[in-house]
Amino acid sequence: MDLNVRSKMRDYVIQRLSLRGDHSPVEDDELLFTSGRLDSLDAVEIIMSLEMDYGIDFARINFDLTQLDSINAICDLVDAVNA
Known part of the structure; x- marks a missing residue:
């Protein structure tokens, strides 16, 4: 797991919550x-x-909202798509 991805996603989620x-x-x-x-x-x-930051095309992946339900899940999704 790229720690920069985790840090960026954590900051983004905190921003959304705030x-x-x-x-x-x-x-x-x-x-x-x-x-x-x-x-x-x-x-x-x-x-x-x-989509903008990591080039993930959600129309092309088998996407489920649970893949965004936690910071860990978001990072796992980024890893899986970029593997």
């Missing part, structure tokens, strides 16, 4: 969508970021 007024700490394995901390608009923003 826009919602949520300043609580975030663990890398915390379920963000399942818990309701993030919603579908956040998912779209994260997807757009991943």
Whole structure:
């Protein structure tokens, strides 16, 4: 796992949460969508970021929202697509 990817995704998730007024700490394995901390608009923003930053084409991969449900899951997705 590229630590830069993890750090960047953690910062991005924290930014999305802070826009919602949520300043609580975030663990890398915390379920963000399942818990309701993030919603579908956040998912779209994260997807757009991943497409722009890492060239992931979500139309071409077998995508499931659980792949964005935690920072760890997002990093795993980036690793799998770029492998």
